[in-house]
Amino acid sequence: MAKEVIKVANLEKYYQKRHVLHEINFSIHEGEVVTLLGPSGSGKSTLIRCLNGLEPYQKGDVIFNGEKVVPTEKNWQQIRQKIGMVFQSYDLFPNLTVLENILLGPVKVQHQSREEAKVNAERLLAQVGLQDYENVYPRQLSGGQKQRIAIVRALALKPELMLFDEVTASLDPEMVRGVLNIISNLAQDSNMTMIVVTHEMNFAQQIADRVLFLEDGHILEQTKGDQFFKQPQTDRAKAFLESMDF
Amino acid sequence: MAKEVIKVANLEKYYQKRHVLHEINFSIHEGEVVTLLGPSGSGKSTLIRCLNGLEPYQKGDVIFNGEKVVPTEKNWQQIRQKIGMVFQSYDLFPNLTVLENILLGPVKVQHQSREEAKVNAERLLAQVGLQDYENVYPRQLSGGQKQRIAIVRALALKPELMLFDEVTASLDPEMVRGVLNIISNLAQDSNMTMIVVTHEMNFAQQIADRVLFLEDGHILEQTKGDQFFKQPQTDRAKAFLESMDF
Amino acid sequence: MAHSGINVLFEGRNLIRLFGGLWTTIEIAAVALILGLILGVILGVLRTFQNRLLRVILRLYLEFFRIIPTVVLLFLFYYILPKQMGLNLLANEVATLVFALWTAAEMSDIVRGALISVPQHQRESGMAIGLSRWQLYRYVLIPQAVSLELPATINLVTRVIKTTSLLMLISVMDVINVGQQVVEANNQKYPTGVFWVYGIIFVMYFAIDYPLSWWAKRMDKKRLERANG
Amino acid sequence: MGSWQIIQQSLPLFEKGFVLTLWLSFVGIIGSIIVGLICSLLKYFQVPVLGRLAAIYVEISRNTPLLVQLFFLYYAFPVFGFKLNAEMCGIVGLIFLGGSYMSEGFNGGFDGVSKTQVETGKAIGLSRLQLARYVVFPQGFTLSVPALAANIIFLIKETSIFTVIAIPELTNTALDLIGMYYRSNEYLFMLVIGYAIILIPLSIILTILEKRVRYGTFGN
Amino acid sequence: LSGCGSSSKSSSSASSTNKGQSTMQQIKKRGTIRIAVFGDLPPYGWVNKQGQRVGYDLTLARQIAKDLKVKPKFVQVNANNRVDALNSNKVDLVLANFTVTPERKQVVDFASPYMKVSVGVVSPKTKPITKASQLQGKNLIVTKGTTAENYFTSKQPNVKLLKFDSKTQQFNALKNNRGAALADDNSYLYAWVKNQPKYTVGIKSIGPKQYIAPAVKKGNKSLLNYTNKEIKTLTDKGFFKKDYNSQLKPYFGKEVTPQDIIIK
Numbered sequence A, B: 001m002a003k004e005v006i007k008v009a010n011l012e013k014y015y016q017k018r019h020v021l022h023e024i025n026f027s028i029h030e031g032e033v034v035t036l037l038g039p040s041g042s043g044k045s046t047l048i049r050c051l052n053g054l055e056p057y058q059k060g061d062v063i064f065n066g067e068k069v070v071p072t073e074k075n076w077q078q079i080r081q082k083i084g085m086v087f088q089s090y091d092l093f094p095n096l097t098v099l100e101n102i103l104l105g106p107v108k109v110q111h112q113s114r115e116e117a118k119v120n121a122e123r124l125l126a127q128v129g130l131q132d133y134e135n136v137y138p139r140q141l142s143g144g145q146k147q148r149i150a151i152v153r154a155l156a157l158k159p160e161l162m163l164f165d166e167v168t169a170s171l172d173p174e175m176v177r178g179v180l181n182i183i184s185n186l187a188q189d190s191n192m193t194m195i196v197v198t199h200e201m202n203f204a205q206q207i208a209d210r211v212l213f214l215e216d217g218h219i220l221e222q223t224k225g226d227q228f229f230k231q232p233q234t235d236r237a238k239a240f241l242e243s244m245d246f
Numbered sequence C: 001m002a003h004s005g006i007n008v009l010f011e012g013r014n015l016i017r018l019f020g021g022l023w024t025t026i027e028i029a030a031v032a033l034i035l036g037l038i039l040g041v042i043l044g045v046l047r048t049f050q051n052r053l054l055r056v057i058l059r060l061y062l063e064f065f066r067i068i069p070t071v072v073l074l075f076l077f078y079y080i081l082p083k084q085m086g087l088n089l090l091a092n093e094v095a096t097l098v099f100a101l102w103t104a105a106e107m108s109d110i111v112r113g114a115l116i117s118v119p120q121h122q123r124e125s126g127m128a129i130g131l132s133r134w135q136l137y138r139y140v141l142i143p144q145a146v147s148l149e150l151p152a153t154i155n156l157v158t159r160v161i162k163t164t165s166l167l168m169l170i171s172v173m174d175v176i177n178v179g180q181q182v183v184e185a186n187n188q189k190y191p192t193g194v195f196w197v198y199g200i201i202f203v204m205y206f207a208i209d210y211p212l213s214w215w216a217k218r219m220d221k222k223r224l225e226r227a228n229g
Numbered sequence D: 001m002g003s004w005q006i007i008q009q010s011l012p013l014f015e016k017g018f019v020l021t022l023w024l025s026f027v028g029i030i031g032s033i034i035v036g037l038i039c040s041l042l043k044y045f046q047v048p049v050l051g052r053l054a055a056i057y058v059e060i061s062r063n064t065p066l067l068v069q070l071f072f073l074y075y076a077f078p079v080f081g082f083k084l085n086a087e088m089c090g091i092v093g094l095i096f097l098g099g100s101y102m103s104e105g106f107n108g109g110f111d112g113v114s115k116t117q118v119e120t121g122k123a124i125g126l127s128r129l130q131l132a133r134y135v136v137f138p139q140g141f142t143l144s145v146p147a148l149a150a151n152i153i154f155l156i157k158e159t160s161i162f163t164v165i166a167i168p169e170l171t172n173t174a175l176d177l178i179g180m181y182y183r184s185n186e187y188l189f190m191l192v193i194g195y196a197i198i199l200i201p202l203s204i205i206l207t208i209l210e211k212r213v214r215y216g217t218f219g220n
Numbered sequence E: 001l002s003g004c005g006s007s008s009k010s011s012s013s014a015s016s017t018n019k020g021q022s023t024m025q026q027i028k029k030r031g032t033i034r035i036a037v038f039g040d041l042p043p044y045g046w047v048n049k050q051g052q053r054v055g056y057d058l059t060l061a062r063q064i065a066k067d068l069k070v071k072p073k074f075v076q077v078n079a080n081n082r083v084d085a086l087n088s089n090k091v092d093l094v095l096a097n098f099t100v101t102p103e104r105k106q107v108v109d110f111a112s113p114y115m116k117v118s119v120g121v122v123s124p125k126t127k128p129i130t131k132a133s134q135l136q137g138k139n140l141i142v143t144k145g146t147t148a149e150n151y152f153t154s155k156q157p158n159v160k161l162l163k164f165d166s167k168t169q170q171f172n173a174l175k176n177n178r179g180a181a182l183a184d185d186n187s188y189l190y191a192w193v194k195n196q197p198k199y200t201v202g203i204k205s206i207g208p209k210q211y212i213a214p215a216v217k218k219g220n221k222s223l224l225n226y227t228n229k230e231i232k233t234l235t236d237k238g239f240f241k242k243d244y245n246s247q248l249k250p251y252f253g254k255e256v257t258p259q260d261i262i263i264k
């Protein structure tokens, strides 16, 4: 069996008094694609933000590559280089060009040589069809383009795990497809390990090796991808799936 | 045949130099539901904003209830009382409670008595399942709830025509259904005349008596609802429909 | 030696007089603020109208009061008004007038800024339910603008209060002027009195302005938090 | 003597006052920006003791009038053997006041950088310092430009208060001439013109700059 | 510029003075007379620690009001806005140590003088200034709008002047060594040094002998005539002698005699 990239053990998370994640346990192996589904407010974003230390958690452990993460800012900073993350809002740095956005991590954080990093960046840009945009500033791009660049920026660090949090939620419907295609390719061709939060059920169905269904901060079920969509184990998940297509 | 509620004749619209609506012609009869479809930037929002005078147009006419609208701010203010409009962003007034939001138009604009207006408002609130929220401020509501209130606010003026501009675009997926259901009911049970801009193709298919397909400010086709989705007349519309489901 | 100096405050009626001066300061600031804020709201609303001429005039008004230092405004009004326009006011009235007009100018800009930063949607939603322009301002825009602008308004208030320190220059018996009298009258007995007198004036201003600034800051922070989450 | 003659005769004095106003403003503003920046950095990096001191300084400076600050520096401090000449007092006073205003301006800019930008930076593994260097500061500075511009104008106007410590800047010059020759109309006119010459062009330049910067920032 | 002041014929000010003035009738009708006084100049016009306005000028002011059977209303002024206080009709009468000079005569009307004065220079005993020539290139402290300022500006252009708004400020500045010396009317320099043993009036008198007189707005004939009469009556009655003894004498050292100050 492939190696365990990330494992979450008994994770508990509070926002002040509010208990938003309860006893979260799961692990993901190399090459596996997990989609996190669940109603709004169920804790999906919170969970994947815990996985790269953007949110502190109050109990339990994150084990990355077999090593328990001691949750200090310094440690997380190291680990984040191995975990790519893309958010809903296409958060390119507006003060930097596309290429500078992409190179910032590899050059300044990982101390790759600029030339090497640039070659890699250009290869990735070509993959998402944006090779001509390297010297452009983010404001000159459409939403879909920005989101593709944000994915490239995360990939440029050669992460071992990618986290996607509703990356198409703020895109125009016609732009959604391009971005989802890129993630599909990543899953299928590059065999990237990833956790994907999405509301696009067709897309989820297509890429998910496994589905984690969250409600109110509990993992209600963990099911193989094809099985979940055909016959979810819990009534709640069934209701959820029904509500998603009109 | 039912009476013509609104008719648009040779409408042309520019944003400064930019020509965004070209020779728009169509009319809508009482009880008819028209959906406006088209890619992002094709001019859907601009068009329906012209219909209640939120945007000035440079040529052509809007004929409401058989009378040509003389486009002064004063006239539009009169006409807007008969045309309800709901936007993508749930624009409740944050400084007013739900009930005050709803009563503002009937009481201050139409000078209905407060009691009468309140009875009507409560009936409408019950219809959308929010009878318990009248004294709540908008910030305490979820997106879906806000959008339902916004619809009630528009209905409270007893409009003869309702305009919906992507009213579910900024809602959480699970909330979309509730809002769309309300619009469906309005179309079917109340026989409301309406123009609906949406990206939810299933929904559009379900309610549309007729589809106007817009591209680059031109009406490319006007087709019966069921026919449009089965076999659109133009290739562009076909490509559009394909891109919309993943 | 420094310790004996503080007694200058407790000689005769010195302390009471200083508070009396402070009261004059507060009175002028308060009246000017009330008049200025009301006028400012009206002007701010007018500045969002489309009328070109009106906007140019109000803009000039704003720029005039913004560019001319307050000291200069005080002298202008104190000396020129009575001579050129035959309008003769007491020093306190001149001061109140100047501060009110200045407050109105600054306030009009704050109100205008807040009004145009009420999201366009709100304006359109109001129009869509048929509100007239006046109703739109009355029920939708002004109430929202007020909460947006409150921190800036409080900051303006603290600035006006601080600037009242200039009143001494046009012979208003404000706290600083009284302070000077006290310093002068007690000079021989308390050579370090000057430190204590100015010291207590310093503390007085701080005691008035600090709570206001703190309040403004807290509201700003709350608003930021609301905007971010 | 006609008004025009009066104006002409007093021109050289006003010129001197004008130059002095400009010079004091310039030094004061540069100093304020430096002090403000230091305070903001201390706050941003939450430097233990110094950060708190800076915060206390900012509150004291922001909430007391320049006039009283100057009186202290000029009249009260020498009592205890700490004496600066008038112009130094003016400059120190202006920097004391301006430092806090500038610091607030910078803070506003830094705080204005969106939380998601900071998180994105963290997500690609930037350290605290790198985050500041590549994300927060470049964006924060542009965001703070409008506040800084307003402060610059504010500080120039505040130099008029230097008149109370006998610095012969514009206002002092005018008031002095009025005291000697009683031609208040003419001298006040000159005074207003003097400030207008400095502030109108500056205000226009800053507005243009502000627009440019704003255009450059937003649009992501 | 130095010539400007002495030769100025201030036509605009003079012409604008005819409107807006309070005649005797109006003052009587109003029941108050508005008088400009100093607030920080012991022993002439100042505020004691009880908060009362007292001093040589103030006693005179109250006497005038009393004889007019109206209430006095005091407006505190600084030296440089005494003229404008009259011209902009803020006050009816100035009793604020107002020295009669040719320039001032063109913009206000002076009544008969009630006091003699000339400019003196005070300096630290350790570094006394005894001749004007010692001041060359040094800082000399003055108050804006005083005869001292006027004298040094026009007659001693090589002396650098530090100009303040108020008496408080100027004396503080001297004590902080911001200038080598301070020039002002010699009589209150005497009063000041009496309590400041470290200082001495090194130059007792410089420039012409001058007089201090009440001033009214230019053209206010009725009040001017009245004031002239009043000064004469008071002089005859020995009022100023009494005033001197009660208000000034305690503040002056031995150097000063009543003959130096009051006019017989």
Ligand SMILES: Nc1ncnc2c1ncn2[C@@H]1O[C@H](COP(=O)(O)OP(=O)(O)OP(=O)(O)O)[C@@H](O)[C@H]1O
Residues within 6 Å of the ligand: A015, A018, A020, A038, A039, A040, A041, A042, A043, A044, A045, A046, A047, B172, C229
């Ligand atoms: N910063 C915060 N402070 C307090 N509560 C928070 C915060 N962020 C999120 N929450 C709460 O935690 C819960 C989980 O939120 P989370 O954003 O993880 O949900 P989600 O599943 O990602 O929802 P969505 O599909 O809407 O993105 C929600 O109830 C939310 O209100």
Ligand SMILES: Nc1ncnc2c1ncn2[C@@H]1O[C@H](COP(=O)(O)OP(=O)(O)OP(=O)(O)O)[C@@H](O)[C@H]1O
Residues within 6 Å of the ligand: A172, B015, B018, B020, B038, B039, B040, B041, B042, B043, B044, B045, B046, B047
């Ligand atoms: N205020 C404006 N000024 C200038 N151009 C505008 C303005 N608003 C819209 N446009 C342009 O007009 C065209 C039509 O815009 P519109 O918003 O009507 O499209 P839409 O079909 O509603 O798109 P979407 O599906 O993204 O809402 C677009 O090209 C847009 O860029």
Ligand SMILES: [Mg+2]
Residues within 6 Å of the ligand: A044, A045, A046, A165, A166
């Ligand atoms: Mg989420």
Ligand SMILES: [Mg+2]
Residues within 6 Å of the ligand: B044, B045, B046, B165, B166
């Ligand atoms: Mg649209």
